[in-house]
Amino acid sequence: MTSAYRLHKITSLDDAWLLPWLELYETAFPARERVLVAGLLMQIQEQSQESEGGAFFFAWIGADEEFKGMALYEVEGETGLLWYLAIDPRWRGLGLGSYFYQALLQDMQNRDCRALLFEVEKPEEAEDPEQRLLAERRIRFYQRLGAHLLTGITYLQFVGSHVPATPMHLMVHPFEPLKAQQAFNLAKACFGENLNQVGLLKLE
Secondary structure, three states, X not given: OHHHEEEEEEOOOOOOOHHHHHHHHHHHOOHHHOOOHHHHHHHHHHHHHOOOOOEEEEEEEEOOOOEEEEEEEEEEOOEEEEEEEEEOHHHXXXXXXXXXXXXXXXXXXXXXXXXXXXXXXXXXXXXXXXHHHHHHHHHHHXXXXXXXXXXXXXXXXXXXOOOOOEEEEEEEEEOOOOOHHHHHHHHHHHHHHHEEXXXXXXXX
């Protein structure tokens, strides 16, 4: 099934896939979790001038040349940081999310990353039961694909001064055997004071 889809890297503001990418970005994530679009456009502009830049804007394209999803990740040292991943609403419920995620994992491994780190919403911070259920399902989804919750920490997501910082969970997808302390050290190097240990570190 994966051969029917491809990762398309957006490196120019003239890219035809940029507008559907931005539309999905603005509708799939809460405002408190979104960086400003101006900042994203600046990253793409800088990336087009430096082909080996650290930010990777991907559109997920089907064999039918239909836009299926969007993702943004960065590489910092030996760590991949997945900031956003979403499937277009027209194509949800078909298993495309797992194939998209696995394609991104392979791309990161090709760049010699030791692990992937990403944020997920905390079910206990959800505004209503439906959002709590969605957050729980999202965590289980990534765990089935090989990621682990890093527990024993507090973490604040900071996307810019336009919104307050948000408490989030951190998940770790190792590409080699990693102990909880090693995973925490990788995360600490990336997130600094936004991440703190408050208990026994575990990968769950």
